[in-house]
Amino acid sequence: MSLSVRLQHSLPGISLDLSFDAPPGVTVLFGRSGSGKTTIVNAAAGLLRPEAGRMAIDDWVLFDTEKNRWLPPHRRRLGYIFQEGRLFPHLTVRQNLAYGRWFAPRASRREDPGKVVEMLGIGHLLDRRPALLSGGEKQRVAIGRALLASPRLILADEPLASLDAARKAEILPYFERLRDEISVPVLYVTHSADEVARLATSVVVLNDGKVQRHGPASEVLSDPSVAPAGVRAIGAVLQVRVAAHHSDGLTQLDAGGACLFLPRIPHRVGETLRIRIPAQEVILSLAKPQGLSALNILEGTVEAIRSGDGPGAIVSVRSAAGVVLARVTRRSVSALGLKEGQRCHAVIKTVALSPQNVGGHIPEGASGG
Amino acid sequence: MDWLGPAETEALRLSLRVSLCATLVTLPFGVFVAYALARWRFPGRQILNGLVHLPLILPPVVTGYLLLMTFGVQGPLGKALAELGIVVAFRWTGAALAAGIMAFPLMVRAIRLSIEAVDPRLEQAGATLGASRPMVFATVTLPMIVPGIIAGAILAFAKAMGEFGATITFVSNIPGQTQTLPSAVYAFLQVPGGEAAATRLVIISIIVAMSALLLSEWVGRRAAARVAGS
Numbered sequence: 001m002s003l004s005v006r007l008q009h010s011l012p013g014i015s016l017d018l019s020f021d022a023p024p025g026v027t028v029l030f031g032r033s034g035s036g037k038t039t040i041v042n043a044a045a046g047l048l049r050p051e052a053g054r055m056a057i058d059d060w061v062l063f064d065t066e067k068n069r070w071l072p073p074h075r076r077r078l079g080y081i082f083q084e085g086r087l088f089p090h091l092t093v094r095q096n097l098a099y100g101r102w103f104a105p106r107a108s109r110r111e112d113p114g115k116v117v118e119m120l121g122i123g124h125l126l127d128r129r130p131a132l133l134s135g136g137e138k139q140r141v142a143i144g145r146a147l148l149a150s151p152r153l154i155l156a157d158e159p160l161a162s163l164d165a166a167r168k169a170e171i172l173p174y175f176e177r178l179r180d181e182i183s184v185p186v187l188y189v190t191h192s193a194d195e196v197a198r199l200a201t202s203v204v205v206l207n208d209g210k211v212q213r214h215g216p217a218s219e220v221l222s223d224p225s226v227a228p229a230g231v232r233a234i235g236a237v238l239q240v241r242v243a244a245h246h247s248d249g250l251t252q253l254d255a256g257g258a259c260l261f262l263p264r265i266p267h268r269v270g271e272t273l274r275i276r277i278p279a280q281e282v283i284l285s286l287a288k289p290q291g292l293s294a295l296n297i298l299e300g301t302v303e304a305i306r307s308g309d310g311p312g313a314i315v316s317v318r319s320a321a322g323v324v325l326a327r328v329t330r331r332s333v334s335a336l337g338l339k340e341g342q343r344c345h346a347v348i349k350t351v352a353l354s355p356q357n358v359g360g361h362i363p364e365g366a367s368g369g
Numbered sequence: 370m371d372w373l374g375p376a377e378t379e380a381l382r383l384s385l386r387v388s389l390c391a392t393l394v395t396l397p398f399g400v401f402v403a404y405a406l407a408r409w410r411f412p413g414r415q416i417l418n419g420l421v422h423l424p425l426i427l428p429p430v431v432t433g434y435l436l437l438m439t440f441g442v443q444g445p446l447g448k449a450l451a452e453l454g455i456v457v458a459f460r461w462t463g464a465a466l467a468a469g470i471m472a473f474p475l476m477v478r479a480i481r482l483s484i485e486a487v488d489p490r491l492e493q494a495g496a497t498l499g500a501s502r503p504m505v506f507a508t509v510t511l512p513m514i515v516p517g518i519i520a521g522a523i524l525a526f527a528k529a530m531g532e533f534g535a536t537i538t539f540v541s542n543i544p545g546q547t548q549t550l551p552s553a554v555y556a557f558l559q560v561p562g563g564e565a566a567a568t569r570l571v572i573i574s575i576i577v578a579m580s581a582l583l584l585s586e587w588v589g590r591r592a593a594a595r596v597a598g599s
Contacts, residue, residue: 045497073496074504080497086490090512099508103499149498 003027003153003185007043007053011036016050016209022185025201026175028217029189035206037189041155044187045080046073057152057185074103079146081156085138087130093141094126100149108150120144120174136167143174147182154178154186160195175199197221197237197276198358221276222316222323234314235278236325242271250295250350255321261295262353273358279314281352282326285345286336296348298324302340305333317346324348377566379545380553381573387461387549388529391469392522395476399525400518403480404506408489424535425474433538436467440539463540464547468529476525483517484510516592523585527578550574 006019016036020027029037042048044055044062054064063070079100087096097117101109117123120140130138139159146154156175160168172195179186179199188199196203200217213220218237238260240253245264253260253275260275267273289297300319307313313333315326324346338344373381405411406418424432440447441458450457457463487510495505533551540547542556554570557563 047493047497072501073493074499074501076497077499078497080494082490082494084490086488086494088491088494088509099495099500100498103504145498155497 001057001152001184003044003055003057003187005040005044005053005055007040007050007055009036009039009043009048009050009053011039014209016040018206018209018211020204020211020214022187022204023202024183024185026179026186026188026199028196028200028203029187029206030191030196030200030203030220031206031212032191036209037191037206038157040206041080041157041187041189044076044153045078045155046071046076060152077104077108077149077152079149079151079154081139081142081146081154081159083158083161085130085135085142087133087138087141087145089130091129092126093122093128093130093133096130096141097126097144097148100145100151104148104150110150111148113148116144116147119177134167135163136170139163139167139171140174143171143178147178152184154182154184156186156188158189158191160190160192172198193221193235193278194276197235197274218274218322222325234280234325234327235276236323237274237276238322238324240273240275240321242267242269242273244269255298256319258298258319258321259296260298260321260348260353261350262358263351265358267358275353275358277324277348277353279325279327281348282324283347284315284317284326284328284332284336284338285347286343288345289347292347294347295350296353298346298348300324300344300346302338302342302344304340305338307333317344319346373569374566376544376548377553377570380548380550380570383461383464383545383548384530384550387465387468388526390462390465391472391529392476392526394465395469395473395525396518396522399473399476399480399521403477403484403521404510406477407481407484421477422474424471429471429532429534430538432471433467433535436463436470436535436539440466457540459540459543459547461546464536464549465529467535467539468532468549469525471532471535472525472528475528476521479521479524480514480517483514483520486517487513516589519588519592520585523581523588527581530577530581531574 001024003022005022007016009016014034014036016039029040031037039048043050043053046062049070050065052065054066055062061069061071062076088099091099097113101113117126120143122137122140122144125133125137125141130141133141142159160171163171176199179201190196196217202215203217203220204211205213205220213223218239222236238255240255240260243252243254245251249264250261251263251265253262288299298317298319298321300317303316303318303323305313305315307330311329311331312327313330315328315333315338317324317326326346402417402421406414438444440450440463442451447458457466492505492509495509500508531551532549533555536547536549537552542548542552548556550570550573554567557567557570
């Protein structure tokens with residue numbers, strides 16, 4: 001199943017005009033606030049009537065303004081995970097979970113409630129009311145409620161935005177499992193580069209109501225010309241393999257033959273992962289650094305240098321591990337005499353590679369882009 | 370109720386019957402009108418709002434007179450109803466009609482407030498999970514406004530128990546037919562030596578009104594606590 005989107009709509013301050021396809025897996029709508037992400041999701045849900053456009057899941061039309069077709073929200077077979085959870089306060093967790101399932105056609109109830117409850121770890125909460133749940137628990141129940149409606153399309157509108165970092169880390173793995181275990185398209189709205197790096201099968205970058213870029217996460221995030229969430233969000237995404245766990249609390253990764261160290265992560269040795277390296281955590285050096293506390297040094301050649309409006313520049317360095325981005329000052333670029341084709345070393349502090357930047361492997365061949 | 374005379378007992382009984390009937394019959398309309406005013410945007414919404422509130426603002430005697438002109442034996446609606454065998458003029462049903470109309474604004478206000486307190490985003494969530502509009506109302510909105518509905522009903526009941534001006538204008542003050550509790554108090558005060566009976570009815574009025582208020586507060590708090598999840 002795949003979702004096709006074509007949309008034109010004017011809002012105060014922004015007019016949307018875009019189209020893209022969302023294949024099975026997680027398609028992240030990425031952009032700064034006010035770029036029209038939520039409008040797209042609400043149009044898919046039927047909570048907003050766009051001026052013109054068409055959305056369909058394969059041949060099943062959700063709306064088509066040209067043919068004057070409009071499916072009301074309750075007939076769209078959705079699983080909408082809202083930012084604020086929106087659990088029904090007068091129902092218990094068990095009743096909340098059963099709500100969407102009750103309205104789903106009998107033949108299509110494919111999710112087993114027991115399994116979903118187990119996957120989300122909410123078995124001990126079933127008899128409670130939402131008011132007594134923590135933010136993270138609420139969001140897990142909201143995910144379960146959406147899943148048990150046996151949806152043909154899952155919508156998630158910044159589902160982690162209202163949670164603190166610890167709760168985010170608690171929920172993200174559930175979205176990873178969702179992506180890997182179900183076969184319906186997921187539209188996921190966020191402005192967090194970490195979430196994109198971990199979850200996205202493909203990324204649609206929105207800017208000013210238009211699709212600025214659409215492609216696999218590693219390509220889009222590594223492209224310094226795309227900085228929808230600001231320069232701080234720029235960072236390369238590398239494919240790595242867990243090589244070893246060391247007794248001093250570090251995990252060793254193998255990135256195309258190069259070695260990377262980071263604080264211990266829970267993944268098994270041999271597992272393939274994606275890791276995001278924020279550009280502002282990378283230092284460049286012409287000579288191989290000696291007597292440095294940083295453990296991660298990748299050797300490569302400068303592929304491109306892009307200067308922004310401010311004092312900074314983004315340097316792309318191709319190494320054995322893949323392209324690494326470094327955010328340095330223009331002054332450093334001229335002081336080092338950096339130019340394309342030059343050999344240099346990218347230095348990454350070990351603690352800058354936090355487990356939050358690590359996500360499970362995603363087969364990117366499946367993505368449209 | 371040995372300490373009450375037969376006329377007083379009759380008045381109390383009649384008042385309870387009139388008020389209960391007025392409350393129960395108007396309740397579904399009250400919920401519907403409150404929902405329409407709270408959630409729908411339609412032409413004439415302000416006019417409907419004004420009409421609903423009119424009995425609260427008009428002198429009760431004016432409302433009673435309008436009822437008499439409309440539902441009286443010679444009134445257009447009164448004639449039509451009479452052909453169907455329903456006579457409201459100078460009957461207890463007329464007293465119930467007057468009480469219901471006078472209590473309607475209070476009922477609608479209480480229910481409307483509780484509907485406006487329901488987050489429409491929860492209703493949206495219900496729709497995305499496959500519930501049609503009537504189902505969303507039945508499974509999300511209605512359970513959450515139960516406290517408001519109960520509070521509105523109790524308030525309307527208390528108001529109906531106390532209704533005097535419109536009732537006496539519309540259906541007069543016939544013992545056993547239309548002489549409700551306030552009408553009886555008024556009647557007893559018109560005859561010499563009636564003060565004792567009037568005082569007893571006044572005490573009963575105070576008890577009924579206070580109980581209704583306390584009950585509606587208690588029900589509202591309990592239901593609100595249940596929704597809040599404790």
